[in-house]
Structure formats: structure tokens, C-alpha cells
Amino acid sequence: MTDAVYSNTGVRSQMTRIALRWLLYILLFAFALFYLAPLFVMVTTSLKSLEEIRTGDLIALPRDVTFDAWRTAWASACTGIQCEGVRPYFWNSVLIAVPAVMISTLVGAINGYVVAQWRFPGANIFFALMLFGCFIPFQVVLLPMARMLGLMGIAGTIPGLIFVHVIYGLGFTTLFFRNYYVTIPAELTKAAKVDGAGFFRIFWSIFLPLSLPIIVVTVIWQFTQIWNDFLFGVSFSQAGTQPITVALNNIVNSTTGVKEYNVDMAAAIIAGLPTLLVYVVAGKYFIRGLTAGSVKG
Amino acid sequence: MAPILDIKGLYKSYGSTEILKDINVAIDPGDFLVLVGPSGCGKSTLLNCIAGLEPISGGTLSIDGQDMTHVSPKDRDIAMVFQSYALYPTMTVAKNITFGMKVRGVDPKTQAAKLKKVAEQLQIEQLLNRRPGQLSGGQRQRVAMGRALVRDPKLFLFDEPLSNLDAKLRVEMRTEIKALHQNLGATMVYVTHDQIEAMTLATKIVVMKGGVIQQIGSPSEIYDRPANMFVADFMGSPAMNLIPARAMKNGSGTHIEIANSTGGSIVLKDTNGHDLPTDVILGVRPEDIAEPGTRQDGVHQDAECLVDIVEPAGADTYVVTQLGGKQVTARLHAKTNAQAGKSQTLSFDLSKVSYFEPGTGRRLN
Ligand SMILES: Nc1ncnc2c1ncn2[C@@H]1O[C@H](COP(=O)(O)OP(=O)(O)OP(=O)(O)O)[C@@H](O)[C@H]1O
Ligand SMILES: [Mg+2]
Numbered sequence: 001m002t003d004a005v006y007s008n009t010g011v012r013s014q015m016t017r018i019a020l021r022w023l024l025y026i027l028l029f030a031f032a033l034f035y036l037a038p039l040f041v042m043v044t045t046s047l048k049s050l051e052e053i054r055t056g057d058l059i060a061l062p063r064d065v066t067f068d069a070w071r072t073a074w075a076s077a078c079t080g081i082q083c084e085g086v087r088p089y090f091w092n093s094v095l096i097a098v099p100a101v102m103i104s105t106l107v108g109a110i111n112g113y114v115v116a117q118w119r120f121p122g123a124n125i126f127f128a129l130m131l132f133g134c135f136i137p138f139q140v141v142l143l144p145m146a147r148m149l150g151l152m153g154i155a156g157t158i159p160g161l162i163f164v165h166v167i168y169g170l171g172f173t174t175l176f177f178r179n180y181y182v183t184i185p186a187e188l189t190k191a192a193k194v195d196g197a198g199f200f201r202i203f204w205s206i207f208l209p210l211s212l213p214i215i216v217v218t219v220i221w222q223f224t225q226i227w228n229d230f231l232f233g234v235s236f237s238q239a240g241t242q243p244i245t246v247a248l249n250n251i252v253n254s255t256t257g258v259k260e261y262n263v264d265m266a267a268a269i270i271a272g273l274p275t276l277l278v279y280v281v282a283g284k285y286f287i288r289g290l291t292a293g294s295v296k297g
Numbered sequence: 298m299a300p301i302l303d304i305k306g307l308y309k310s311y312g313s314t315e316i317l318k319d320i321n322v323a324i325d326p327g328d329f330l331v332l333v334g335p336s337g338c339g340k341s342t343l344l345n346c347i348a349g350l351e352p353i354s355g356g357t358l359s360i361d362g363q364d365m366t367h368v369s370p371k372d373r374d375i376a377m378v379f380q381s382y383a384l385y386p387t388m389t390v391a392k393n394i395t396f397g398m399k400v401r402g403v404d405p406k407t408q409a410a411k412l413k414k415v416a417e418q419l420q421i422e423q424l425l426n427r428r429p430g431q432l433s434g435g436q437r438q439r440v441a442m443g444r445a446l447v448r449d450p451k452l453f454l455f456d457e458p459l460s461n462l463d464a465k466l467r468v469e470m471r472t473e474i475k476a477l478h479q480n481l482g483a484t485m486v487y488v489t490h491d492q493i494e495a496m497t498l499a500t501k502i503v504v505m506k507g508g509v510i511q512q513i514g515s516p517s518e519i520y521d522r523p524a525n526m527f528v529a530d531f532m533g534s535p536a537m538n539l540i541p542a543r544a545m546k547n548g549s550g551t552h553i554e555i556a557n558s559t560g561g562s563i564v565l566k567d568t569n570g571h572d573l574p575t576d577v578i579l580g581v582r583p584e585d586i587a588e589p590g591t592r593q594d595g596v597h598q599d600a601e602c603l604v605d606i607v608e609p610a611g612a613d614t615y616v617v618t619q620l621g622g623k624q625v626t627a628r629l630h631a632k633t634n635a636q637a638g639k640s641q642t643l644s645f646d647l648s649k650v651s652y653f654e655p656g657t658g659r660r661l662n
Contacts, residue, residue: 185381185383187379187380187381187383188383188385188386190345190348190350190370190377190379190383191377191379191383191384191385191444192385192396193350193369193370193371194348194350194370194371194375194376194377194397195371195396195397195400195444195448196371196397196400196401197371197396197400198371201400205385205388205396206385206387209387209388210386210387
């Protein structure tokens with residue numbers, strides 16, 4: 001008797017559970033559709049001919065898939081008076097982002113290591129100022145930075161842009177590494193000191209090998225920031241050193257006559273691909289790094 | 298014999314808070330010095346000062362006759378085992394143990410030979426290729442010991458190395474550390490807040506409280522003649538009974554009068570001729586209160602007491618009664634006839650008692 005009652009409620013709760021589960025899936029699916037819609041439109045539009053765009057439906061699949069727009073965007077779209085596509089600017093962005101990401105990550109790691117494990121007088125103030133640096137709006141630093149770059153003789157150059165991005169990124173990278181390294185017990189550093197290791201030895205042999213998750217987080221963050229940056233790119237570059245974001249803007253804004261939506265879309269996708277790639281390759285470490293707690297063991 | 302470690306007038310403060318005050322300790326070669334005291338009394342801080350991991354604010358510190366007050370840890374010829382073991386998480390056990398030698402540029406052959414010897418000594422040969430994360434607590438503890446042993450230093454420093462282990466393993470490792478000390482003849486400074494660990498391991502104990510040394514002495518000195526009520530209470534389990542009493546001169550001896558729970562009082566006659574003030578605290582270890590006729594040595598005085606609680610503990614039975622307004626524990630024979638609620642004659646060994654001044658807690662005899 002009681003058995004029957006129990007199993008009855010058991011079945012019912014089982015069914016509610018399944019129903020809820022389905023509701024959840026449907027909801028998630030709807031959200032996914034919502035967020036993917038723009039990407040879908042971009043991709044399909046970039047694969048259509050201009051003719052088809054004009055006559056067809058925005059959300060329809062392309063009737064004739066053509067890569068012409070991609071070719072144009074990459075190699076011959078006009079960014080003002082030049083018509084070389086986004087290719088040179090893509091490489092500019094690579095030349096800016098890769099060194100800037102590497103330098104800011106490495107220096108941030110050392111900074112974080114010092115602030116977290118080698119408490120020096122004024123360490124807290126140093127760190128607070130560093131943090132403050134994260135929250136200074138871009139616009140505020142534009143003029144002083146332009147003057148600085150001029151004085152250093154690297155205004156308008158790729159090293160100049162690298163410099164700007166490293167400086168602006170250091171606040172964040174230091175914060176990331178510091179927060180990761182404070183979770184590492186101070187006794188580890190002490191043990192290494194007793195073992196005879198010095199500042200860099202401890203960093204190199206003990207801290208860096210522990211840092212993969214936070215390095216991945218920092219690299220993704222910095223790469224996304226630097227690659228997607230527009231304001232610094234447009235302010236501190238000149239013809240020939242502009243990053244891809246600036247070029248994309250020029251392509252979209254400098255066409256006269258008929259808007260070549262397919263080319264614009266293709267160029268935009270090209271501009272966005274590298275960050276997408278970084279997420280796909282390193283995404284799982286990203287999540288792991290963000291949630292990584294103290295070092296076990 | 299010149300002391301291996303000599304600390305003179307050491308002070309340590311963080312900002313304006315003084316953590317250690319006027320620490321004076323000397324250790325002879327081969328000593329096993331145990332620093333013991335309640336949590337937060339500054340034991341780890343003192344150990345860190347000895348290691349050079351914390352700068353000291355005053356005083357001097359020398360190791361093997363050389364002034365080390367301002368020398369960095371790596372040049373002090375010490376090895377340390379930390380409470381959390383602090384094994385390098387990304388290195389294998391073998392690398393953990395040899396890291397110090399590698400840093401110091403010891404040639405790989407010597408490294409391998411020393412590693413082998415230490416691994417055998419601690420029976421961790423089969424663990425050498427594992428990472429710390431793949432070890433049990435006890436195994437990690439051994440590896441941490443190995444990392445210290447392989448260095449063959451002048452001075453070993455241990456910061457509560459057993460506190461993370463379960464009770465059984467702790468007792469095992471305690472014995473092992475003691476054996477290790479005897480075999481190596483090494484000098485060790487060992488921090489613990491476990492007074493049993495202190496008693497069993499030490500050749501010399503330093504009892505600390507609030508950054509001040511309360512007493513330095515051999516385990517038996519500390520146990521038998523505690524310098525003050527704090528030490529008396531801290532060392533020993535169950536703790537020493539500290540009973541408020543009145544002392545009255547009576548001829549060559551002294552009468553010690555203690556109120557009992559029934560409104561009357563018991564009187565113990567101390568014939569040792571101590572010069573005591575009227576108000577004293579009488580300190581008696583539980584094992585110095587027995588049933589009449591069961592102990593031969595000492596000077597015994599019998600008194601009738603009302604038994605409140607009887608706690609059999611296997612080898613002994615603890616009997617709790619009330620004297621001087623305090624609970625007093627006696628350690629009786631396992632097969633005692635004492636019963637809760639009944640009166641029982643208890644015999645106090647007055648040759649072993651301590652007297653303390655109630656106000657200052659200072660020892661009087
Ligand atoms: N870096 C620091 N800054 C300020 N105060 C500190 C610092 N390190 C320790 N202290 C203080 O010094 C006192 C002694 O600390 P210590 O770690 O030496 O205690 P301990 O005797 O080892 O205790 P436990 O048995 O809990 O390990 C504590 O009151 C602690 O709060
Ligand atoms: Mg401690």
C-alpha cells in the first residue's frame with residue numbers, strides 16, 4: 001500500500017523533472033538562436049552576390065554561394081584611396097597584438113608575483129594604483145599618450161602601438177596574476193628560499209609551471225582587447241600602420257554609391273575570426289582558469 | 298661545547314605590534330628543542346626568524362658561532378619542514394627532494410646518490426616519480442622530511458610537521474622522528490602546540506605564551522617543576538590540578554587547608570618547611586593523587602573527598618572531586634572501588650606538589 005503511494009509520487013516527480021529539463025533545453029535553444037542570428041546573417045550575406053542581396057530576403061540562404069566578396073574584402077576592397085583589401089591591416093594587427101600580448105602577459109606575471117609573494121613596503125599602494133590604471137577611461141590617456149609617443153619617437157609606428165597596448169594592459173594582467181598567485185601558499189616561497197632559490201629562480205621553477213590556466217585567461221583577455229581595439233588604433237597609427245579594426249571602418253564608410261554589404265560582412269568576419277579562434281582553441285582553459293581556486297597539493 | 302644556535306634578546310614586531318619579546322635561547326649540538334605554546338603565541342614567527350624568512354627587530358642570532366642576524370636563509374645552512382609541507386606542486390617527488398641541490402649546483406651524481414639514500418631511509422623509493430598531488434598526507438610528510446634530510450644542514454627546523462596527520466599516523470611519525478634524531482645526531486628545533494609531542498620528543502622544551510618565554514628546561518623539569526601556573530596548566534594531560542588553598546605555619550611544617558564541597562575543609566601537612574604566604578595555589582598532578590597504600594615513594598597525606606564523577610579510561614580511572622571550588626582530577630587504579638556520590642579516601646603526594654602565588658602565578662617552592 002505505502003509502496004504504491006511512494007512509487008506513484010516517484011513517477012510524478014520523475015515526469016516533472018523531464019518536463020522541466022525540456023523547458024530548459026527549449027529556452028537555451030531560443031537564446032542560442034537569438035545570439036547566433038546576426039552571425040548567420042553575416043555569413044549568408046557574405047556568400048551572396050550583390051544582385052541577390054538586393055532582390056532576396058535578409059535571412060534567406062544564398063541561392064548561389066560565391067566567395068567573390070571574401071576575395072574582394074581580403075585583397076582589393078578600398079579603404080579610402082588605397083584598394084588592397086584588409087590584408088595588410090590584418091598583418092598590422094597581428095604584428096601589434098602578438099608582441100603586445102606576450103609582453104603584457106609576461107610583465108603582468110612578474111608584477112603579480114612580486115605583489116602577491118614578495119611583500120615590499122608600499123606593495124598595497126602600488127597594487128591599488130595599478131588597479132586604478134584599469135579603470136582610467138581610454139579617452140583620458142589619448143593626449144598624454146600621443147605626447148609621450150612623440151617624445152619617444154615612436155608615434156605612428158607599430159612599436160608605438162605595442163607600447164600603448166602593453167601599458168594599458170598591465171593593470172589587468174597584473175591583477176589577474178596577482179589574484180592567482182595570492183592563492184598559492186606563502187610557505188611555498190619560503191621553502192624555496194630555504195632551498196637556496198632566488199627571486200627569478202622561484203618564479204621560473206615554481207610559479208610559472210603553475211600558471212597555465214591564468215596565462216590562458218590573460219592571453220585571451222589581452223588578445224581580445226588588443227585585436228578589437230579601435231580607439232588607440234585610430235589615434236596612434238598612420239597610413240601603413242593601421243590595425244584591421246580601423247581598416248574595417250574605412251571600408252564600410254568609404255564606399256560610394258551602392259553599399260557592398262557582402263564585402264562589408266566578409267571583412268567584418270575576417271576581422272573577428274582570430275579572436276573567435278583563440279576562444280575555440282583555449283576556451284576550456286579560460287573557464288578552468290577563471291574558476292581555478294587554490295593550488296591543491 | 299659551543300651552542301649551535303644562540304639567540305640573544307630577540308624582538309620581533311609587525312608594525313607596532315610586538316610579537317616576540319626578549320627571546321633568549323641556546324641549543325647545544327644534538328639537542329632536540331621543542332617550542333610549545335598555544336596557537337598564536339609566536340612559535341612559527343620565531344622559527345621563521347631563525348630561518349631568516351622574517352627580519353628580526355632586535356637582538357642577535359648566531360648559528361654555530363657565526364652571527365646570522367642579517368644573513369639570508371640560503372646561507373644559514375638550515376633546512377625546514379613546513380606545516381603545510383610546501384611541496385612544489387609541479388615537480389615530482391624526486392625533483393622536490395633534489396631541488397635545493399640543483400639550485401646550489403651540486404653535481405648530478407652526488408644528487409642521485411643522496412636522493413637514493415634519503416629515499417631508502419624514509420621508505421619512499423616507490424614514490425619518486427609521483428607528484429605531491431598524488432600522495433597521501435603521510436607520504437607528503439615523508440617527502441617534506443626527505444627534502445630537509447637530503448641537505449644535511451647544521452640545524453633542522455620543523456613547524457608542526459605532524460599537525461595535519463590523523464592521530465594514529467601522528468604517533469607513528471613521532472616515533473620515527475625521534476629515531477631519526479637519535480640516528481642522525483642532528484640538532485633540531487621543533488614547533489608544536491601538542492604538549493604530548495613536546496614531552497616525548499624534546500631534550501629541551503621552551504614554553505611560550507604571548508611572545509614571551511615562560512620556561513626553558515628538560516621535559517622532566519617542565520613537568521615536575523613548572524615555573525608558573527600557565528606552564529603547569531599547559532603541560533600534561535589531564536592538566537595539573539590548581540587548587541586554591543590556605544597555608545598556615547605549624548611548627549617545622551605547614552598546614553595546607555583546602556575547602557571541600559560539603560562546606561568543611563581538608564588539611565594536608567607539608568613537612569618540607571616551605572615559606573609560603575597565606576593564600577596559595579596548590580598544584581597537584583592527577584597521578585600524584587592516589588588511593589591510600591598504592592604508592593610507596595613520596596610523602597603521602599590522606600584526606601576524605603566526595604567523588605563527583607568516575608571516568609574509566611582503560612589503563613587508569615579518572616576520579617573527579619571538588620576541592621577549593623575547583624574540579625580536581627585524580628588518576629586512580631583501573632580497578633578502583635571509587636563510586637560517584639560516595640566518599641573516598643585520597644592520598645596526596647606532597648613531595649611532588651607545586652605552590653603558586655595566586656596573583657602572579659609565579660612558582661613559590
Ligand atoms: N605577517 C604578519 N603580520 C602581522 N601579524 C602577524 C603576521 N604573522 C603573524 N602575525 C601575528 O603574530 C602572532 C604569532 O603568530 P604565529 O604564526 O607565530 O603563531 P603560532 O604560535 O605559530 O600559532 P599556531 O600554533 O596557530 O601556528 C599572531 O598573533 C599573528 O596574528
Ligand atoms: Mg604556527
